[in-house]
Amino acid sequence: MSDKKPKNVFKEGAISSAFIGESIAKHQTKTSIGAHNIFLGQVRADVINGKTVSAIEYTAYEDMANKKFHEIRESAFEKFDMTCMHIYHSLGTVKAGEICLFVFVSSPRRKVVFDALEYIVEEIKAHVPVFGKEIFEDETHQWKVNS
Amino acid sequence: MSDKKPKNVFKEGAISSAFIGESIAKHQTKTSIGAHNIFLGQVRADVINGKTVSAIEYTAYEDMANKKFHEIRESAFEKFDMTCMHIYHSLGTVKAGEICLFVFVSSPRRKVVFDALEYIVEEIKAHVPVFGKEIFEDETHQWKVNS
């Protein structure tokens, strides 16, 4: 299931719950799968110095990011006995409450999916050049820092 | 967010991908959430002595099971800083490729959801009296054993 060249992980705008539901449905023909694990990153309406985040605007060094996503994918397939994995990340504006990251791993066995999903999400946070600009309700902004 | 009395975790038949999508959508008004983690158990078409599993028929000691689900829920809220959690388990027939378990946890922070989800799923597997009868294509059966 491992592709040889990087594909585009980015989607313009938020990732819809319908899209996630459809992705799950597509896996119901793969009857060797016993466990799925899904991570969703959602934009928080954090309050910072009295101002509320209304959206995050994502930009990325797209070519390098897709290359990194591909490396993460390859190393995850080497480390874990997964049937499949999918990653989607938003670019552009994602409003508070909307989903900006969707990571989906599947395996015959549940222990594998827990380890694999956490590994993949942490790798994405650490190594993929994506930049989030937190937009406040008064249209000022600050740059997001991952913790 | 912690309820005081056990609610019914069981659903008749498979859990649909549309239902999962709708559950995700309902959380988009909760803008303190930064991370969701979802576990889905899917019925595998295992081949055992040349016979293929076509479905699992689930029964449960329902009152005790709902009490256990409630205890797991209470202890998870004590251990982890979650915003919300939901568990659904199928009863009756779930065909190979269909989903029989849906566990959904949400928190402001991602590290919490990874730990919480794995804890909850392992507790369910170990402590909830649910019984899976694996039905083969030739209508014989065997009793499922969790590993």
Place this chain on the structure above:
Amino acid sequence: MNITIKYFGQIAEVTQKESEQLDFSEGSIAEVLDVLYCKYGTLKNKEFKIAQNQELVSENEKLTGAEIALLPPFSGG
């Protein structure tokens, strides 16, 4: 006292019923099991846990419950 015994999964296959009412004098869970082993010959070969009023108990536990359940290995999820 009158006690409801519940059977699940492969245990219900042995007993060929999902529940029954049996009358016991005071004693421990072990005494209930003795009666059931006598009644259902192959039960002894089966792996199961015992719940009294929806809590797992050992065989030595005093019989207090209105409801005893014989639970084969759990296999949810």
Place this chain on the structure above:
Amino acid sequence: MNITIKYFGQIAEVTQKESEQLDFSEGSIAEVLDVLYCKYGTLKNKEFKIAQNQELVSENEKLTGAEIALLPPFSGG
């Protein structure tokens, strides 16, 4: 050699552009940075990593690339 320099996030706010072409003789990444620090006064106060041809490199790395990128802290997800 002609090199494309790319700027992202808060670094692009400092440079007020997303990319530019600059001409360098052979040398190390540090020499590129010297030119940029001179050109953009406040760049020195910013935290960033450097990628050469889409791989992270240190300042001491030899300049080989057609493409250098200045990357502020990653904050995907």
